[in-house]
Amino acid sequence: MAETEAAAQAPPASHRRVLAALALAQFICSFAGSNMNVMINDISRDLHTTVQGVQVAITVFLLVMAALMIPCGKLTERYGRKRCFLGGLIVYAAGALLSAAAPGLGVLILGNSILEGIGTALLIPPVYILTTLLFQDVTSRARAFGVVMALGGIGAAAGPLIGGLITEAISWRAAFVFQAVVVGMIVLLSRRLDDPLPPDPTRSFDVIGAILSSAGLVLVVMGILAADNHLWLMALLLGLGALVLLWFFLRSRAMERAGREPLLPIELFRNRTSNLGLVTQNVQWLLLMGSSFTVAAYLQVVRHYNAIQTGAIFTAATAGLLVTSLFAGRFTRRHPQRRLIVVGFALAIAGIVVLIALGAAYKTAWAYVPGLLLMGLGLGLGLTPSVNVVQSSFPEEQQGEISGLSRSVSNLGSSFGTAIAGTILVAGLSRGGYAAAMTTLAVIGLVGLAAAARLPRAVAGSAGP
Template identity: 35%
Template structure:
């Protein structure tokens, strides 16, 4: 093996771990229909399972970063991989939704919370600052995007022709291979004494983030202002805003506690002063927005392709392949454009492309799939995501010193997974709310539907409405004794409402992409100077 080849071997192991951790969500998204059938449940339940996975990671990533700083990043990276492998095995064998949630959402989520902050620090510790490190973070970001985008194709093929469980069984094997590859990865030790873990700060961060995500997630069941279930009313309102507000209060307490720990000279969960570093803060907001948009779309698009159009998981994966290809190519090519595009320009261009791509995608949501238009929109979407993936991780890590890499990694992946959680929850909430409103409006305006049936349907919708295939909706109406002519009218209204709801969800994602441009002002406006490459010994 040549010295040059050996130089990049750590990136193979670290990049594989990044790919692994983000692969799951995309596999789950494309397998929604099969999971609903296998566990005899509904789309909303699977949405919760998906969101809890990213919520657990978001809630514990700051703690994971602190544990890595206290006990050694390489050691905690390996420990997190073992926990992740155990969760993958349990997921592959899961007989019920409860066990699926335990294995995938909780155990794998906790493993990922240990792996990701350590991974960010290890990349920075194994590659010298400058172009080499930028390329390394670009590759890791590209592999993260590839995991999200390749997952539908891989998971779709396995789900359609074999079983989604084999994906998680394969992850156990991949974990073992990554552990073997750790022999090439040098540790990234702190220069000073190792800090002691701030248990109170860890509890506050986990609770605060979990409450915020839980509130947004449950909005589809509780409602935002008016309670869907009167028994859950708080002062006449739905619990959603109260739970979100409670989470924000806990996070405010976290800030106060961390500042107190710093003032008395004790190790805080994270140095709050890091959040005052303008490039890091801007990168974190952009990472949150990027993942909110991406995971929101990766929840909406499979619903359109599978539930509305009736495609299977593999056909869905094929339709999403352009995202994977263009994202990977763009993320790898972007560091070579450093002389042309500064980080701020690249990120702004990325969000601008995302906005245009989503509008194009939104226009493609019709009863019949426009394959050419859909492929063009998803390919453009991948280009925008690739530009962001190539820049944001490197900006976050390059904004801090060596000792703060683990903490910055915790913040970085917290922002990403919080965005992923909110993306699935927020876009799902908009989608379900729009579905209910569109169905109610369509039925009340249709003269074929009696006033009595319209009233009964309105009451049923106020208690919650799910996104199901038209055949299933028609069967439910027939079983309820609805006259055939009225059942046809209701199904037609429901079909149109599904398309309107999907457009509303995608429009919400486009709005986030456009608003994210406001967060880019503090990003570096000048490309950092190149430093000499060290190809003989790791940094």
């Protein structure tokens, strides 16, 4: 506890240096999830694969993150947040370099989807645990999460532009080298990173629970991917995934009743505010990644835009995310968190409607700018308070568990977004697939809006450590 208090009282320069490393880590992981969207044609041509093959690679990357985030969040307690953070960076860099040299789709999936996915799952929970522990009052934590979420949002939204510039100027392979270079910068910034809480090697780790939770999530997302042309297989995989996840939760409850420590304490789900916050996080990332893949794939395959043209259009979303995320601390001081999340969803849904309407009415690239700007503003406004609500609902001894769960739910949303919207789009690229995919995203956005509206009026993220 004394170490936690000392960290909280560290000089501002120390806080800024640590926050820079954490925010850059979130940036590069979000960048990895979206930059491939503008490389679809180049990768397909170079590796002799299809649009669906690239979609699978992107979705598997997001899925590996989601499936392993809960177990890796638990490992931070046993091995320490700094050790997991640095270990994740090393694994991630190895995957990026392997992807850059990939001779075919299989090696690309191994490097980008598997190794980068594992590295991300290891390093992201420490980002949110350390941010929560180091910034303890509501305003400073909101400001810190604002920086982290701003860089994450920019990574997701600007990934197409940065990836497009690199692809057109050099090659899509250079975009993976760029990721490895950024990871090297993060390692240098993390040299003086101190873990506020010492690791506890005596903490148990539920291996069977980790296998069950990961297998259940994999089956569910693979079921969505099979919806394109195998409805019976989709139903089978979704059913199996639901049964495995039910087995996981029943086993965890039995372990708790027996006085043993499960991978994920069931008590985390007894907090109504946190549950609603998790739903909003899931839908926010689903909208961000689903719309990013849909718009980017449509513009390249149907409208025949190149990587730079496609990426440039996404600067509107990047600008919106940057503006609202960086003002998160100021917004939190002036408005309830529920209001920020509700307004954020309203703006994001309005952005999707504008993207559908203007995209159908006009052929010019400028038709996509207003909708993407609205989406960026809305998601940037809601992401930070959603994270703050969830993290602040639990004391410091549960930060490893809730961080793993929170990031898993968010990345599962990213997987769902790419899988659902991508499957609908690929099934009807030239037959209204774009409008159908975006309409589906808007309907799901209404679910997030309903969850946000049910958050307590007084929630302010002040119940944390």
